Amino acid sequence: MASNNGELAAEQAYVTTLYERLDTLRGLTKGRLAEVYAGPTAENEQAYSEREQMSQEYRDRAAELDAAERNLCFGRLDFEEEDDTLYIGRIGLRSQDHETILVDWRARAAEPFYRATAKDRMGVTRRRHLHLDGRRVVGVDDDVLDLDAVDEGRLAGEAALMASLRRHRTGRMADIVATIQADQDRVIRSDRRGILVVEGGPGTGKTVVALHRAAYLLYTHRKLLAGRGILVLGPSGAFLRYIDQVLPSLGESDVVLATTGELYPGVVGDGTDSPEAARVKGDAKMADVLKKAVEDTRQIPAADIEVRADGTSYLITTRMCREARAEAEEAQDQETSEPLQHNRGRRVFIASVAIALARQAARGSGRSAEPGDARELAVHPAIRTVIDALWPELEPQALLAQLYRDPDRLALDPGERAAISTAAASGPRPWTPADVALLDELAELTGPSDTATRQARADRDATEAGQASWEQSTAALEAPIGSVSRGAPASSPEMEYAAQIVSQLVSDGAIVVPPLEFGAFVTWIAARNTERESFGDLAQRALGDRAWAFGHVIVDEAQELSAMDWRMVARRCPARSMTVVGDLAQTAAPGGADDWAAMLDPVAPGRWRTARLTVNYRTPAPIMEVAVALLPDGVTPPIAARDSSEMPWAAEITSLKEMAEREAELVHEGRVAVIPAASRVAETAAALGVKPGANLSAPVAVLTPREAKGLEFDSVIVVDAAGIEAASPRGGADLYVALTRATRRLGLLGPVPQKVRAVLERQQAAGG
Secondary structure, three states, X not given: OOOOHHHHHHHHHHHHHHHHHHHHHHHHHHHHHHXXXXXXXXXXXXXXXXXXXXXXXXXXXXXXXXXXXXXXXXXXXXXXXXXXXXEEEOOOEEOOOOOEEEEEOOOHHHHHHHHOOOOOOOOEEEEEEEEEEOOEEEEEEEEEOOOOOOOOOOOOOHHHHHHHHHOOOOOOOOOOOOOOOHHHHHHHOOOOOOEEEEEEOOOOOHHHHHHHHHHHHHHHXXXXXXXXXXXXXXXXXHHHHHHOOHHHHOOOXXXXXXXXXXXXXXXXXXXXXXXXXXXXXXXXXXXHHHHHHHHOOOOOOOOOEEEEEOOXXXXXXXXXXXXXXHHHHHOEOOOOOOEOOHHHHHHHHHHHHHHHHHHHHHHHHOOOOOHHHHHHHHHOHHHHHHHHHHOOOOXXXXXXXXXXXXXXXXXXXXXXXXXXXXXXXXXXXXXXXHHHHHXXXXXXXXXXXXXXXXXXXXXXXXXXXXXXXXXXOHHHHHOOHHHOOOOOOOOOHHHHHHHHHHHHHHHHOOOOOOHHHHHHHHHHHHHHHHHOHHHOOHHHHHHOOOOOOOOEEEEOOHHHOOHHHHHHHHHOOOOOOEEEEEOHHHOOOOOOOOOHHHHHOOOOOOOEEEEEEOEEOXXXXXXXXXXXXXXXXXXXXXXXXXXXXXXXXXXOOOOHHHHHHHHHHHOOOOOEEEEOOHHHHHHHHHHHOOOEEOOOOOOEEEOOHHHHOOOOEEEEEEEOHHHHHHHXXXXXXXXXXXXXXXEEEEEEEOOOOHHHHHHHHHHHHHOO
16 A cells, blocks of 8 residues: 555645546536527427437536546556556546546556556556545555566455455445456457357356446447447346446446346236246247247138128139238348248238239129229228238237137147146236247247338327427417417327426526427427337337347346347347356256357357356355355356455344344445245245345345345345255256355355255364
8 A cells, every 4th residue: 555645645636637627528518518408499300300419419428527526537557668657547538738637447548457467567567546535535556567576366456456345235236447357357348249258157247347348338339339229138127226327337328228028119028937937938949839820820711712892792712812822921021031021921912812803803894903903902891801810910919928828829749838828817917028038039920010010100190290390380380389289289298398398498598499489399399209209218219119229238147048038139139249248057047048059059150259257256255165065066166356254154043133133233334135035035024024125225135046146245144045945946056146145244044955054064163
């Protein structure tokens, strides 16, 4: 620790200069944003779009500058060349004279801060870590990269890293921008192309490394990724809440957080499947099963069908239908050269049958068929009823629900059909995460229905009508708010709310709206907000559009995804630019991964690679020793970076409440998790007087091993470890997860598996 007064004073002077520059840039940015709002009123769609783009850029810049406030500068590099020094921080800053005064941690110039070692100094003589309390420098740590003075294996910034690990958990993941280690930095800066699989055991920092990689990619490939965004997929809503502050703290907002159960627009897959149902639904063969189920909805009549329409008799023949079906199934998409999706092929089928019927009628009347004849027949109710039965329009949710009610239509064995059947259900069941992947597969097979297409067209027309209200004649501009009815209804809450907002902005001087234009402007604003959801933020737009292609996708706890999940995720990123983090030893889902190749080869053959993180920075060695007893032979555990004098303990279940209160007192302001088997969560929560679930702000939370996945706590109490192991579809995987959530203390109440008890007894004997 090099924290003498002279050193601190020198660093304080420099840090003060940096914050002064930050404040100056904040003021300039906010001033430019105010100028945009106060500028001329946009007169058309293009002008509005340009104005919105400019204001968004300033808003993003303002958010980036605000996010840099905490720990603005955290490092310094001294190089071999005299007076060659770089300061490293959250963002890059230049002086008024355009000289670099702070280097963004993601810039190439900052790499030595994370990668330089005594063996490979990269020209660095000293690496300094600055510790800030607000804007005040309170300490510095130096790494002098001299082979004679420093152990080659020493962690970069060891003191800073260990200090961060000792901090209490807050219920939210924090960034590690100041303490990234060399192995983590290599992952963060790896080529964005293809799928990078980051393997690592508990505590190796897979999640936070992946999030910093997202920030790095947005910094390095801003033009490519901005607007398309990065999708971060997590295992649960609690997990997403746990990580949701990391990227904003790094100044990044072009990121969408979701679970796989939220990837199909209009559906939230929050139901629960039995292990067998989840396994069946997630199996790769379901792609072919659903394809056949869709194809089986197309029928050829066993005999000719006579239909009367407007006094004329038509004969829909077997041959006519067979030829129409062949034509539809052989038709290809002009862009992809792939067969047409079911609903698009249906249009070809309808047209072919209608043309054949028009010719049939023309022959009967001795005249030539007119082009309009077929169009009229195609929409005639009597004929359309027959056609709908032969080639029905399909909608994924209705079809999948129907297949679950009648699973005999699925090419599965009897046991598999029984596992997913809802025939005996008393009412509709909520969609599950596994269902969402099947809905997405069906949507890919069926394509948009005519009904959905008509709705999209109506929405587009309504938007254009709202725009037209802004561009109408002077009479429309002069109309009072209550008399203008384009877009949102004049008396609607949307109109009233828009009027209030616009009035307030005008009063504050944020925007200028001529009085005669006020009514039309309010109408236009209300119309855009009620009729065009695409004008929402990135998450709203991206998750509402199944065809949205993200620039990059990060998948956390990726070992839990099934083969069908991977097909769905791959559609969200046609470029296959992904960061996939996981640990096969923690796979708990029945349809999860046993092998990366089995999951990724079908969706990205030859386009994926692996990297491994081997150091466990979170879990103390004594706790990790207990958890390792559950690993199968041949699995190499991560190396614990730190030891601890706080040894794991075991006891019979006496007063759970007293135990939890004791742990909460021992970790002071930290967080405690009580993890029982899923079947005992309710009674455990009741005994503690808390609500079950991952309440991240509560001092004590009660949650299942699955809910705890990806989270960390200062202290963990595992209740009935033997029961957790027995209930897990994957043996000890759930218990392994539960045991490795602790950063300081671990206790086990109730029955414990013998292999775990053996380690505890050995530790107790060694400790005397």
